[in-house]
Amino acid sequence: MLELYDGALNVPEIITRWYAEETDYNYGAYIPFVGTVREEDGIDGLSFDVYEPILNAWFESWVTKAALLGAKLKMAHSRGDVLVHESSYIAAVFSPKRRVALETIEQFVEDFKASAPIWKYDLKNGQRLYARERSTAIQGAGLLGRAL
Amino acid sequence: MVTIEFLGPIQKAPLTLEASSLRDVAEVLKQDAEMAQWLDNCAVAVNDTLVASLDTALKSGDKVSLLPPVCGG
Numbered sequence: 376m377l378e379l380y381d382g383a384l385n386v387p388e389i390i391t392r393w394y395a396e397e398t399d400y401n402y403g404a405y406i407p408f409v410g411t412v413r414e415e416d417g418i419d420g421l422s423f424d425v426y427e428p429i430l431n432a433w434f435e436s437w438v439t440k441a442a443l444l445g446a447k448l449k450m451a452h453s454r455g456d457v458l459v460h461e462s463s464y465i466a467a468v469f470s471p472k473r474r475v476a477l478e479t480i481e482q483f484v485e486d487f488k489a490s491a492p493i494w495k496y497d498l499k500n501g502q503r504l505y506a507r508e509r510s511t512a513i514q515g516a517g518l519l520g521r522a523l
Numbered sequence: 524m525v526t527i528e529f530l531g532p533i534q535k536a537p538l539t540l541e542a543s544s545l546r547d548v549a550e551v552l553k554q555d556a557e558m559a560q561w562l563d564n565c566a567v568a569v570n571d572t573l574v575a576s577l578d579t580a581l582k583s584g585d586k587v588s589l590l591p592p593v594c595g596g
Contacts, residue, residue: 410596424531426590428571452595464596484596493595494531505532510592513566515575519549519589520562523577 377434378451379425383461393449393467402447402469404476408484410464412457419498420458421506426492433491437483446470446479450487456498490514527552527587533561545569546577548587565589 378389390407397405412421434450441448446468453463466484470476490513495506525542529535535557542548545567552558567574568588569581581587 423595425595426530426588429568429573429588429590432571487595489593491593491595492530492590493593494591495594495596496532506594507532507592510594512564512592513573513590515573516566516590516592517563518545518567518575518577519552519565521549521577523546523549523553 376449377431378449379427380451380453381455382453383457384451384453384463384465386462386465389451389465390467397447397469400447400469401471403471404473405467405469406476406480407465407467408480409462411462412459414459416497417499418459420456420461421463422456422496422498422503423453423463424494424496425452425454429492437486441468441470441479441483444470444475444479446475448479448483452493458498524583525581525585525587527589529561529589531591531593533558533565533589533591542581542587544577544581545574545579545587548581549577561589561591565591 386409394405438448449467451465457463468476468480489511496503497506524539527538540551552562569579570586
């Protein structure tokens with residue numbers, strides 16, 4: 376399940392609802408990871424662009440991978456502006472036992488940072504500035520820049 | 524005609540052009556000065572699937588997307 380929201384996430388509502396949705400499935404472990412905007416370098420907040428078609432495909436590939444381990448993934452992310460001390464990201468894994476959940480959440484979040492088609496901007500002094508230095512080129516990037 | 528769309532922070536309106544492969548798209552974009560900072564770091568998708576070869580064939584109606592470096596979360 377992938378959920379996108381305009382603005383900040385309602386973290387208590389989402390993680391409580393996800394917990395309730397899975398209570399009948401005999402999962403022994405539920406690990407939510409919550410990403411919150413920190414006060415840093417004078418920013419007022421962050422802003423996000425999301426490209427849904429490829430994000431959906433990327434997420435579904437992870438759902439399939441997790442299912443092979445008996446695990447289930449859920450994710451929520453913001454579009455647009457999220458202010459300091461608000462949250463923009465939740466990833467969660469459910470699995471029968473803790474080891475699969477711990478390993479899956481780490482791999483999933485790391486691949487999310489490297490591959491999910493989401494772009495981050497700093498909100499600062501009334502401007503929306505692409506966070507280029509903190510961004511990662513997707514694997515295989517640079518194709519169109521190669522010598523012809 | 525093929526449509527080229529520029530995602531995220533690339534401030535550029537979509538282009539339409541004749542192209543039979545991504546090599547043709549690269550040739551056009553390399554002549555565009557405002558794309559110079561992006562071609563070496565963008566991933567490329569055709570009809571929303573990431574691709575890895577300049578020889579990827581294109582047909583009329585295809586959509587080529589350029590995805591600059593990402594940072595979700």
